[in-house]
Structure formats: structure tokens, C-alpha cells
Amino acid sequence: MKISIIFHSETGNTKHLAECIAEGAREAGDIEIKLMPIDEVDASFVEASSAVFFGAPTYSACLSWQMKKFFDTTQLPLAGKLGGAFATAGYIGGGSDLGELVMIGAMLVQSMVVYSGGAFCGDPFTHFGAVAIQAGDEAQTARAKIYGTRLAQKAMELFS
Template sequence: MKISILYSSKTGKTERVAKLIEEGVKRSGNIEVKTMNLDAVDKKFLQESEGIIFGTPTYYANISWEMKKWIDESSEFNLEGKLGAAFSTANSIAGGSDIALLTILNHLMVKGMLVYSGGVAFGKPKTHLGYVHINEIQENEDENARTFGERIANKVKQIF
């Protein structure tokens, strides 16, 4: 089984979180995972992936223009039936990450993907719509990102 983690990052914060999520996926075992910036996507690996986690910085309470452009122009990929999840980074709690996550999830559903977050089913960290990493909060955030990755990987194994 394979999971792709696609992200856009200008400052390196979202890339850092993508790598933490990758560590969590690896904890699950028996899943190949590849973390890719949107400008360097391994198309074959992505198409073979059962799960895809999308990550974006939050800009003006929404996704990055790079993520929007990739989603708009990704018609070459058949994402139908794959498990999708989302994460975002933000500089503050009220930075609009929930809107960024909903934007990604909306696009994933339009593309026919299954959407999963773990919600509150497993207790803390509660991920409701997806994982949000607040850059100004450091306590437990790195481990929360890993936990999110592990939960998504476990669900991919359960479904596929």
C-alpha cells in the first residue's frame, strides 16, 4: 500500500509538518509513503497511492494558490475511490485553517475521493476536519502531526 503526501510550502513550515506526518505514517508499518512538494510530484507513485494527504499553508483564511492550481489542473490523475485527508499550517489559531481544510475537502469530494480525518473518535488530538498545525504553539504539536499520519495510515490499511 502507498500513501502520498502532497504539500505546498514557501517558508518550510508546511514542509516540516508534512515530514512529521510522514513519520506517523511510517509508524503504522507496511505502507510506502512519499512526501512531495507540488512542483515535484512523482506521478506514478501518486496514481498508485491508496491514500493522499494534502497540505497547505493558510493564506487569508484559505489554501495556497499553488494548491488551488494543482487541484484545478490535476485531471490527469484518477483520484476516485482513494482515501483523502488534509492538513494546514497557520500562524495563529484564528488564522482560518478550518476554511482552508474545508476548501481542500470540498475539492477531494468533487474528485470522488473518500474523505477521512479521525474526527474525535480517537480522543486527543481531535482533528475534526483534518490536522491543523499552529506555528505559534509548540507543545505536543509535532507528536500530534505524527499521530494524524498514523491514523490516516491505519484507515488506509483498514479500507484497502
Template sequence: MKVLIVYYSHYGHIHTMADAIAEGVREVEGMEPVIRRVPQTLNEDVLEKMGALDYYNKTKDIPIVTHDEMKEASAIVFGTPTRYGNMASQMASFIDTTGGLWAEGALVGKVGSVFTSTGTQHGGQESTILSFHKTLLHHGMVIAGLPYAFAGQSRIDEITGASPYGASTVAGPDGSRMPSENELDGARWQGRYVAQLAKKLGVK
């Protein structure tokens, strides 16, 4: 059974979290993580001006997700940075291509989950995930968040992402802060949880 991890990452924070989600999935026997990206909509000149070209060049060989892969997966975990409390436009553009999947009911009953990153502690982590959940509900997916059983989200001794809605990380205003070990633990917990749910549901 496959857990598809579909992400957009601009500077690498979401990519790092996606790898941790995959680690969690691998902890569940019989579950295989598959990491895919959505298409980049910005040209290389723009990416260079934004300081994101080096990261893009390092990861552009990661395959772009296909609709067939989404049909075949037992669960799909989406990762996107926040843009004004919503998903990034690159992710939204890809989601707009899934109308055929919706018409077929191809994702009905599959487990769906979301993780994100923001520049600041209150930059829209929860609103981004919650607004993304509406898309998953329209597709008929069974939503999995990050329950308080992951105790790391209750920590107050350090700056940290994570909420009951999903794993997250705080990148810092200049993007220099990469995910902390606690944030990565939250992503691993979420990946494991999604895989366990899909396995229990027997989703094909």
C-alpha cells in the same frame, strides 16, 4: 502500499508537519510514506523579498509530485498553508492540473486528508481544510480527518492547532513559531490514521 504526502511550504512549517505525517504512516506495517512537493510559482527574486528564498533553496531538490504517483498511491495527504482561509495559490495551481485524473476516476476510493498552518489562532485553519475537502469529494476520495481520539486537540493549556478536520499549526504573525510537539503529535496521529484506513480498505 504507499501514502503520498503532497505539500506546499513557504517557510518550512508545512514541510515540518509533512515529516511528522510521514512518521505516523511508518508506524503502520506495510505502509510507506512518499513526500512530494507541488511546483513553486514565485520566482526567486520574489521569494528573496519575502524572506523565503533560503528555505526554498534547502528543499527544492525534493521531487515534484506527478499524476502517476497519485494514481499509484493508496492514500494522499495534502498540506498547504492558509491564504485568506483557502489553500495557497501554488497548491490550487497544481490541483487545477488534475482534471485528467478526475476524468479517469483515478482517485476514486483512495483515502484523502488535509493539514494546514496559519499565522494566527483564528486565521482560517478549519475553513482551509474544509474547502479543500470539496476537491477531494469531487475526486471521489474517502476523507479522513483528525478525530477527537487525538486528545491533544482538546488542550487549553497552550496555544495549539488541530481540529477534527485535520492537523494544523500556528506559525505566528511573523512566521517565527515552528510546530509545537503537540501539533506534531497531531500530524503523526493523522498520518497513522490515514495509513490504517487505507490498509483496512485495501485501496490499490
């Protein structure tokens, strides 16, 4: 199984969170994972992927405009794939939840199947997706790894 992780990152924080999520996803089994900045997307790998996770920094209490533009203009074949969202922010309460919800909305518009790895999976109680403040401390990155494992497990359950 293949999983794509597509992210926007200017100063490296969201890239770091993407790497933590990939590390967690690898623990779910025999999965090939490709991390891709939004301007270096490997369309054929995405097409072959069962799941695609999207990450963005929080700008003005929402997702970055670069990631919004990506969703507004992408021609990638995303329909039917499992989707998940993650975000970084400068501050707790800085708007990462709204950014994740806008990404989740965009995934639904793309006809994706969205999963949160959410609160009812137990501790850690992820709600809309993984979040970190800047690059995240040890606890935040540990939560992101578990998020990656949960989403990859769901992808295997649905598509293996």
C-alpha cells in the same frame, strides 16, 4: 501499500508538518510513503497509492492559491483513494479550518474517500485535519504524528 503526501510550502512550515505526518503514518505498518511538493509530483507513485494526503499553508484565511490551483488543474487519478487534509497558519483562528474544508471539498470533487482521523477517535481531537501554527510546537507535531498514524491505519483497513 503506498501513501502519497502532497504539499505546498514556501517557507518550510507545511513541509515540516508533512514530515511529521509521514513519521506517524510509518508507524501504522509496512507502508511506503513519498513526500512531494506540488511542483514535483511523482504521478506514477500517486497512481499506485491507496491514500493521498494534502497540505497547504493558510493564505487570507483559506488555503494557499497555489494549492487551490493545483486542485483545479490536476489530472492525477485520485478517484477512490483515501484523502486527508492538513494545514499550517500564522495564527490560531487565522483560517486554517476553512483551508482544510476547501481541500476536503476538492477531494470530494475528485471522488476521493475523505477521512479526518477525527474528534470521535479520542484525544487528540482532530476535527478536519492536522493543523500547526507555523512549524508547530512539540505538542502540535505530536498530534500531527498521531493524525498520520490514524489515516494510515484507515488506509490499511480499507485497502490492504
